[in-house]
Amino acid sequence: MPQQASDSEHRTTTTERGSFAHARCTCGWVGPARRSRDKARVDASAHESSG
Numbered sequence: 001m002p003q004q005a006s007d008s009e010h011r012t013t014t015t016e017r018g019s020f021a022h023a024r025c026t027c028g029w030v031g032p033a034r035r036s037r038d039k040a041r042v043d044a045s046a047h048e049s050s051g
């Protein structure tokens with residue numbers, strides 16, 4: 001059944017800042033700055049799966 005978005009939902013995005021990228025999540029989590037967006041994506045998926 002459909003559910004309203006809640007604080008238990010984790011939707012991650014990656015943000016680039018200069019030569020660094022980091023993941024962030026709707027729950028407020030922010031990943032460490034990475035030199036590659038691929039690494040930031042790995043952080044994001046690890047966070048989602050650990051959530």
Ligand SMILES: [Zn+2]
Pocket residue numbers: 009010011025026027028029047051
């Ligand atoms: Zn999260």
